Amino acid sequence: MKELILASNNAHKVEEIKSILSDYNILTLKDINFTDEIIEDGLTFEENALIKARTISKYSGKTAIADDSGLSVELLEGRPGVYSARYSKEQTDAKNIEKVLSELDGKKSKAKFVSVIALVKPDGTELTFRGECHGEIISEQRGNNGFGYDPIFYVPSLEKTFAELSSDEKNSISHRKESLEKFSKFLKEENNEN
Numbered sequence: 261m262k263e264l265i266l267a268s269n270n271a272h273k274v275e276e277i278k279s280i281l282s283d284y285n286i287l288t289l290k291d292i293n294f295t296d297e298i299i300e301d302g303l304t305f306e307e308n309a310l311i312k313a314r315t316i317s318k319y320s321g322k323t324a325i326a327d328d329s330g331l332s333v334e335l336l337e338g339r340p341g342v343y344s345a346r347y348s349k350e351q352t353d354a355k356n357i358e359k360v361l362s363e364l365d366g367k368k369s370k371a372k373f374v375s376v377i378a379l380v381k382p383d384g385t386e387l388t389f390r391g392e393c394h395g396e397i398i399s400e401q402r403g404n405n406g407f408g409y410d411p412i413f414y415v416p417s418l419e420k421t422f423a424e425l426s427s428d429e430k431n432s433i434s435h436r437k438e439s440l441e442k443f444s445k446f447l448k449e450e451n452n453e454n
């Protein structure tokens with residue numbers, strides 16, 4: 261089974277990525293004893309995902325992947341975007357949601373989740389794969405599943421928020437599903453060529 265190191269400290273993401281990339285052996289930062297903080301000072305999801313994957317590929321000498329993701333809200337000119345994880349001072353999911361809702365001041369808004377997967381190999385290969393999921397921000401929090409902004413991200417076609425979906429339902433339509441699907445399609449085509 262192909263081994264990939266995932267440059268993420270987000271346990272929810274690790275769980276989602278492991279279940280979506282079920283035919284790969286996903287190693288975490290704990291498995292490779294990497295404890296440093298990676299400074300994500302990129303201005304785009306692509307830049308931050310590459311920063312994380314580069315750091316771990318260099319540290320391990322192996323192929324690494326990373327996910328940089330976040331929520332972009334139309335009425336907030338795309339905020340929080342790459343600052344999703346640390347949008348509030350407290351940098352907790354609850355306070356991040358509170359800040360988005362207070363800025364929307366009760367208004368609904370179109371929004372999208374973005375996930376970018378970066379692949380970096382020791383031979384210098386660097387690729388990114390973007391996935392997006394479009395929905396709306398609603399002013400009430402619904403559901404207890406998932407993480408981050410899931411409770412306020414409403415998918416009209418399902419009439420549910422991400423947090424009201426089971427993990428399988430979310431993993432079948434999410435931004436992360438789309439980015440990982442593009443990534444694993446690339447790997448399969450690369451393997452067929454070799």
Ligand SMILES: O=c1[nH]c(=O)c2ncn([C@@H]3O[C@H](COP(=O)(O)OP(=O)(O)OP(=O)(O)O)[C@@H](O)[C@H]3O)c2[nH]1
Pocket residue numbers: 267268269270273300327328329330331344345356373406407408409410411422434
């Ligand atoms: O409700 C959500 N459902 C999702 O599916 C989702 N995906 C991303 N996010 C938000 O965006 C930040 C990522 O920031 P991020 O990519 O820097 O990840 P992170 O810092 O949490 O971990 P790491 O992978 O960088 O170690 C996270 O903290 C979340 O706030 C999500 N929120």
Ligand SMILES: [Mg+2]
Pocket residue numbers: 300345
């Ligand atoms: Mg991060």
